[in-house]
Amino acid sequence: MGRSPCCDKVGLKKGPWTPEEDQKLLAYIEEHGHGSWRALPSKAGLQRCGKSCRLRWTNYLRPDIKRGKFSLQEEQTIIQLHALLGNRWSAIATHLPKRTDNEIKNYWNTHLKKRLAKMGIDPVTHKPKHDALVSSDGQSKSAAKLSHMAQWESARLEAEARLARESKLRSQSFQHHHSSGNSSQVYPEASASAAPPSLVKKAATPLQPSSPQSLDVLKAWTGNSWPSTKSGEGGGGTGGSANRIAGDLESPTSTLTFSEPMNVLCENPKQMIEFVGASGSSDSGMIKEEGEQEWKGLESSINLPEFKEGIGNNAVLFTSTFHEMTLPLEGPWTPESLRATNSHGNMENNDMEEGFTSLLLNSSGNQSLSDDGSAQR
DNA sequence: AATTGGTACAACCGCACAAAA
């Protein structure tokens, strides 16, 4: 297998894109769509390889990209999802509409990772560093269970990401089809500034604080998908929602099988919360993410019969997963909302909100963590 | 004013995977 690099042809330009090149690429895609990336450069009159064009488009020129500083909510989402998924940037990016995986990856590497490290938290495990040494007992056991959960969820997110992409593609081609000749619809940024985004990248566009509105995973984990930790529930019979997830709602892409019922896997919800990091900063999260409608659109698009048809039986499975794992929780994921979830959703540990993530996000100085809290220094 | 070190981010590289041939 393998393939020769696409950019080793002589005469192809590398390095930073010029405004002229951006304009060419934008103009071409606006008129024709990108089609085959390999064929695009020659058709668009660019001395670039297709891959370079694709990257430039997906990471920079695409009209639905939000640029600028990450909001607190976005940081929170990234940290939580990174705790869950690791360096699965594309999966993380699906939960941050308008942000590219590349941007998130860069932001993690340049900001968040360092901040975590500075606080003595291992950016890989999201645990205080000295905890990494703890092994022999139940902790490692639950860590293994959490890892299983993470794998499963990770696979589910992959599917979600794929569906999101497909949906986006559909909507883009639809949009393009209905907007030819009206570039302002397709490229609002470019037309608004009469210059490609590269020329206005430093312009301070006010950012809408965003909420991690797609943290249905986390919401579900903290509530809906977990039966009570009390014994006797779930068992093996009727099954709580967690059992349903492990059984009926198997991830479309996951090949993982659980040897244990999910309610056993989730016997200690508190530890799971520690694992994913607790959400802290409640005061900033009351503004709806501007991309929410987009996501609602995605959700509804998943219900389209043709959409389901397109991806076969898994679509039904996925739709079911998507809805059932999402709590009816409006707005951001806050300690308050978690508490509310607790009262309905069987979570009983209010103290989890004092996790290192909240500390990280809220603090600049005080580095002490609550003592039962998920982390200590 | 020049140099140095750090930061931010765009872009590239190479691998992996799925679909097409």
Next chain:
DNA sequence: ATTTTGTGCGGTTGTACCAAT
């Protein structure tokens, strides 16, 4: 069934910018 092609993804590099010295 095998090979080729197109694309996605994560890791890494290059470079512009800025602040401190």
